[in-house]
Each structure stands twice: as structure tokens, then as C-alpha cells.
Amino acid sequence: MSDFNAFLTRSFAEAEHPADDGFSLRVGAAVARRERAARARSALQTAGLGLGIAVVGYAGLNALFGAGQELISTGGLEATRVVGAFDEQAPLVAAQAQEAGIGFVQSLGLGLTQILVIAAALLGGAVAYRSAQD
């Protein structure tokens, strides 16, 4: 059996290795195609990531300024309420406060849109990052 094993090993060693330049060229062309595709994908991902960052930045700034305005107006409203509590025209102030409340609900709706935009941008960024890792 060991003689046969030696014969087998020798037979494998003597077997011809097929040489084909066409094969090397095909592999080379496939590598070049893959690299071009990878570069295009990378550029697309970079553009997507840039767009995502821009959207997040824009939405973030809007949310920040929106919240600031909301804070100032809420502060102003509360100040008016306090003043109204000591004033004879208290019912009028209450009505104004109620109107301001409707405005608050509307601004909450706008805020929700911003939250959705930020969430979508973050999700898009996460997907772009994940595909870049792949």
C-alpha cells in the first residue's frame, strides 16, 4: 500500500499544469471591472453620506432655532399670564393664551416633521455606513 501511495504522489506531481494566457487576461479584466464598480459605489456612498449630513445639519439647525423661538414665545406667554393674573383684563389674556396654545400644537406638528426628517436622515446615514463597511 505504501508503494502505491508513493506512486500516487508521484503521479500527482507529474500531472501537467494547464497554461492559458487567456485565463489570466479574463481574471485581470474581471479584477479591473470589480475595481471600477467599487470606486463608483464608494463615490455614490460618499455623496449619499454628504447629503445625509447636510440634511441632518439643516434639520438640526431648524430644530434648534425652532426650539429657541418656542422657548422665547413660551416664556413670553407665561410672563403675560403672570401679568394678566394681577390685571383686570385677565379673561382676555386667557383667550390669548388659548390661541397661543393652538399655535403651539401647530408648531408641534412642524417639529414632528423635523423629527421625521432627522430620523430618516439618520437611518439613511446608517444604511450608507453599513454598506460602506460591507
Added chain:
Amino acid sequence: MAARGVLNLVQASEAALIIAAQARDQAAFGELVKRRQGWARALLRRMCAGNAAEADDLAQDAFMKAWDRMGDLETPAAFAGWFRRIAVTTFLMAKRRQKAIFEEIDDASPIAAEDSTPEAAAGAKIDLERALSRLSDAERLCVTLNHGEGMSHSEIVETTGLPLGTVKSHVLRGTEKLRRLLEAA
């Protein structure tokens, strides 16, 4: 510039080509493919029972995977073993897709009946190829890696993921089948 590059590639050592390919040099990888393709295709042809077209497709897949993973190769000296593992994995994945890897071929009748074909005159090399084609995929894989590539049973286990007992059994049974086939021829 291009001519000097080609000349350098032709004269470069395999280690230098591998290091350049790791730096994403396509020309260096092309030269590496040129030098290694004969060995890789012969290995896969044996595994594919002489089906040259399938073997060449798998060899191309294996080289593409190697290009993608060049960064994983720790030292240039490990290239042969590292690439062999990629080639074997590519073969196993293809066979699993075909659901054919453990298909057993118990027919170990002598191949003398086919000796009247012109290939028979080419001698033992063709007999070996033909005898290999009579083994099951798993036996052929294990025998080729053991006798053709000089891998130990534990190395085959590590490369193929098959259990040690299965590898030993396939090598033993495959070798015995080859002996019966070749001695009768």
C-alpha cells in the same frame, strides 16, 4: 513607464508581487495569477473530475476572492496554503449549491473496459485523471489534497471543515478505490 513596469513584474519575486497586490496593484496581481494559474486550475480540475470548464470558472472565482481578501494574508510565504484554502472553499460552496458533495459513487470496477479509447495511449496520467473521476466528490477532494497537495489529515480537516474520521475514511477508501482501478487498468 509601462514597459519598465512590465519588465519589473516579470522579474519580481512572488513575495514582491504579493506585497504589491496587497497594496491593490492590479498589474502585480495579474502577474501573480499568470504564475499560479496552472497549479490552481490543475488542482480544481482534479476536484471537478476533469470538468475543465467548471474548474476554470471556479479558479476564476477563487482568484477574485483572493483579490478581495489580499489584505487578510499575513505573510507572502503563506500564499500557497492560503489560496489553496480559498480554492477548496470555492469548490465546496459550488458543490453545496449543486447539493452534490456527499454523493457516493460505489462503482470501483476496473477502467480497463475504456482502454480502447485514444486517451488510453497517453498512459498513467490520463488513467489517474479517469480513475479520480470515478470517486465520489468527497473522496476525490480528500485524496487530491492528501496525495496531490501533500496535506495531512488534520490540515484537510482545517481546510474543508469535514470531521477527522470522515477525512481519514475518504482518504483510505478513495486511495483503495484508485489502487483497484489503476491496477486493473
